[in-house]
Amino acid sequence: MTYGLITELNELITLRRLVSRKRRHLGARAAKAGNHLSCIRGRGMDFAEVRNYQAGDEIRHMEWRVTARTGRPHIKVYQEERERPVILIVDFNPSMYFGTKQAFKSVIAARLAALIAWTTISQGDRVGALLFSPREHNEFMPKSREAGVLPLLASLNHYTKQFRQVQNENKAVPLNQILSKLNRVARPGSLIILISDFYELDEKCEPHFSRLKMNNDILTYHICDPLELSPPKPAIYAITDGKQELLLDTTYSKLSEEYKVWCDSQQSKIQTNLKRLRIPYSQVTAQTDLSLLVDQTFPRRQRV
Template identity: 30%
Template sequence: MLSKEILKKVRKIQYKISRISNEMISGQYTSVFKGAGVEFDEVREYIPGDDIRSIDWNVTARSGVPYIKRFAEERELTVMLVIDLSGSQRFGSVESLKSELAAEIAALLAFLAIKNNDKVGLLIFTDTCEKYLPAQKGRRHVLRVIREILGYQPSGTGTKIEEALKFVNKVLKQRSIIFLVSDFMDDNFEKVMGSVARRHDLVAVRLRDPKESELPPLGLVEFQDNETGRMVLVDTSSAELRKMVRTEAEQRNENLAKLFRRNKVDLIDVQTDQPYLEPIQRFFKLREKRMR
């Protein structure tokens, strides 16, 4: 039984996403993620200017009038949302937790997919694969996906991206679009990421909170590691410590960017204190430009 609070959040997200998944971004999605090929649609009479290579000579011979074959794009794409709900995702210093932001972004991508008659699946993971919903079409299924992300209570707190990628590589038999939504607070997943990226269209959606790279000078503060539960007393007034945190964050950003480039994985970089629609639209525009 879902709590009233979760249902309220689902309705709020549904309303918000229905407004922003407009024709512009929906059209961008369609042009960026092409179907597997084309399939026969219909025959119609030849119109001057049509490609003569499309003439259906059998129908033309029977009718005495030139007809052409028309083909439509065969979409039938599968979009797999791979969502990190580890302990570090349950952090947010601005308006929402990273896990709530993950639900909104997943909802937007899912609604774009079903608008284009594509199937949507879900994998929730922590340091293990927690919940899997095979890909299906339809609005009801997408709403279930959103409810699962918002309401799921994971058993694990750590992060093992490698396990999640191994799982989707095993269950997805055909080339699919995989959105990996995480803060990427993990290591040792590059080898399997490269393998998945060669078989599928893998897109990394990285969620970042500003306080993870900039410590405010608040004096002695007790922090809890969301993944281990360990409490640590930190002197945030230390300029040296704040510089170290900032330097480590910058180094991690650079290392991740290089890792994604090496494995030809596109990155959508989302910060919790900024609108998430902008980096998503930027991703679509860059993809469109690259495909020309």
């Protein structure tokens, strides 16, 4: 029985149906973005043409070189970008191959990434990705058609199947290294989607986030397991990382209290760091309705 431990490619492809269904019922909800999108710039503007200046045009859009050459005032005209690059950054570090309810965090991340990929191309934008684990990383240039999404889904599926190998890795890929790389390859005006459990979030990430935010928008989805949010009901639990096993006795009240303090501290640290950087944040567990989450937090537009 592997459901929840890994994904199947057909499962990720089938998620497209949820996007098609949602598009028929967007209505007013499409515009109701919620608090998550308060920091999102929205679609940029592409240069379209130069024309003669008309009364009421904004002086800041004057095309001074053409004006000087012709002796008549000219202005630049812009139009909304037809395609915005959306870049998925999906973390498959060892801590992602863990789960106590329904699915590993790696599986939840893959499903969420697939749903966002289908949503992106359904509204006429391009989706690319950077997937990483201690064993490998894969980059996908932004593409706008189904043929460009399928290799990405195949790679997501491949990463979920690495859980036995990756769990044996002693080191995780530092998130600051991924953000540094992203600063070199992301096209200005991109929407960057970071899907991670943020175990590797530290102070070294902050300058990279700040630099990315200068020219791009960022959304973060924090993949959590219930055991990372609060201690389980009082009992004795066997916990293993695949190599070692220990017993967690939550009937011992002091241990349970200390565990709760640790959980709250970890969550607070992540949320505080991202809030300080004004980066929208959503918490995701196996119980989260991913389709509803994307509908509420992902910037949408009607396809042109």
